[in-house]
Amino acid sequence: MSRTKEFDEAEVLDQALELFRVRGFKHTSFSDLTGELGVSRQSLYDTYGDKQTLYQTALKRYLDRSLDGMRRKLDDPAPVRELFTGFFDALISGTCSNGSPGCLMVNSMVELAPHDAATRALAHVHAREIEGIFASRLSVAQRKGEIAQDKDPVALARFLYHTMLGFAVASRALGDRESLRVSARLALQVLG
Template identity: 35%
Template structure:
């Protein structure tokens, strides 16, 4: 008779996310994962596979949680510029989370070395750009966003600014600088 799992998969995946997010993939050892996740090494292998498979599951869960945060923003049915501002400002508020973004960190650390990571990160970025394009088009229809802007091109610009912000929060504590970047980026849409 098989033993039942003595842990909840998403809870231990969230712990793996925290450790990978804080330290990166390469600097995180299996022993650190065992200790931090609070489960046996064998349980990690049986449930997730090797370290890379665990990392990919953690990245997938992180990406799904980030997508859910963005979906919740849209449900607020606020003006488009306010929604984009909130999306950017979520990057500035990391209550209880490591600084930056696990997807950005992973793309920088492993993107050229690991096609599976590169693919997941690129897919996530593409979904976000599509979301931004849709928001911009809606804002153009309501007159909130300049009609002469090409929505798809502007989504690339906003994505680049957002990724830059997600990187910069790791190296600066100057909140005014970060807010100025958000303000200047969004001013382009007027």
């Protein structure tokens, strides 16, 4: 019974995500969304709820996808230094790809986290999970003797996370990919 949707639910969600990523939450109006996505107002509301809910859904999707990608990329027996070098290079090429809209989560952390509890919660998940992924991979490396015993994998992980945040800002506002790659090399010197 009933009519079928004229658009792909997941695909349109991704388009909305991309729009939010480029323009931010407040700077993206509902008219922008219906215009760019080619979906009517009512359909958006029926499918995703109001603007805030849509944003939150997109952000959650982005977070999940990011974490999955990171886990996959770091689940590799290569030497840590090489591994993280490649990891950061990929991140810089990706996040900083043409037009460089940066990272939706970092953008949200700046625009919304201080005033929206849900976003703040997701930001904390982002931090905790990525630090966890980094730390566990660094621990393995430490057991294999690739990293000195006196280093704290958790502290190293946090540091790498913080530099990641900086890269996201730089790529969005300055977009100097090459010097970010150089910075990544320097950051990874902390591994010893």
